[in-house]
Amino acid sequence: MDLNLHPHGDRALLKEVEALLAGSSIVACIGDRLTLASFAMAVPIWSHLLGAVTTAGEALERVREHKPDLLIATEDLEQGYGIALVEAVERLHPPTRTLIFLKRENPLVVNEALEAGADDVMFISSIGQTRGDFLKALECTRDGGVYYPEAVREMARESSPExxxxxxxxxxxxxxxxxxxxxxxxxxxxxxxxxxxxxxxxxxxxxxxxxxxxxxxxxxxxxxxxxxxxxxxxxxxx
Missing domain, CATH: 1.10.10.10 (Winged helix-like DNA-binding domain superfamily/Winged helix DNA-binding domain)
Structure with missing residues (x-):
């Protein structure tokens, strides 16, 4: 897949992300170390990071210590499970908004993430596609909303019981x-x-x-x- 990493050009995209993250603090918990390092070193991200970890236990420690505005997690972690982490953070510090990237695109996983109380749910496959779900999720989170793209909402509707x-x-x-x-x-x-x-x-x-x-x-x-x-x-x- 040829990813469209800079849909607005470098400077415009950086300024947009910086504006969306202004005043925010982040803990990132991503199971893949290369992905975590790339994410943490992104210019608009690194200055807002209070922790960049690969396990659920480490993430909970950072949330307990720093009380961040936003947790960004992936479904797969080195230890633990991203959706269970979201649920734990929702209990530990409800003001922390939770944003999770799902690798598996199926109704059971989507509903599990929603039941956990995730404020933003996205598929990893959406990264690099046009403007992308990530920027839209940051916009919604900044304004106090939630973000579930139509593909997520449709899976949840189709698989939820009466x-x-x-x-x-x-x-x-x-x-x-x-x-x-x-x-x-x-x-x-x-x-x-x-x-x-x-x-x-x-x-x-x-x-x-x-x-x-x-x-x-x-x-x-x-x-x-x-x-x-x-x-x-x-x-x-x-």
Whole structure:
């Protein structure tokens, strides 16, 4: 495969990543050492890294010590399992956003990553393709959203079991709350949702809070995951 590593040219791409990471701190846990070294030495990345490790245990130590804004992990690790690491970080320090790259592209793995609470789920095969999922995920993470590309959402929808209780909860949402919830599943921030629905950001915040309360979930990530997996016809694909 011929990777398109510089879709905007070196300087433009570097500036874009630097802007997206401004003020952020990162722990990276990548099982392949060559990939980890290449990632850690990337100019926009290295100054934000608080830890670059290859095992789940080391990553948890760095998260416990540094409380980073973002964990970037791969499914395969030297020791441990990337999806289990995401779940552990979600319990250890919920404010840390979790971004995982999956090697296996199948519904079982996708649903496992969603159940673990990953804020951003991407396939490794998307790296170097046009603008790429990675930059889109950084955008969503910066703005407080989640990022699950359509291929991930489709696999989750197709393989999730019917859940009558969840369907009942979703039916209790107002039409506007369903609109906001659908927007959450596509990674839009509150500001972008407000612009799309022609309402204020404060109104969107109120809708998001109401959605979280009605669905009985912890946060907007869990609300988006529930909608993707069990929304059925109530949350149609975009």
């Amino acid at each position: 859940d009558a209780e969840t369907q009942t909860l979703l039916k209790d949402l107002s039409e506007r709350e369903l609109d906001v919830l659908k927007a959450l599943t596509t990674g839009l921030s509150n500001r972008e949702i407000a612009e799309t629905l022609f309402v204020s950001s404060e109104t969107v915040k109120s809708h998001v809070s109401a959605i979280i309360g009605k669905l009985g979930v912890r946060d907007r990530t869990q609300a988006a995951i529930l909608a993707i997996r069990h929304g059925g016809g109530l949350i149609p694909s975009s």
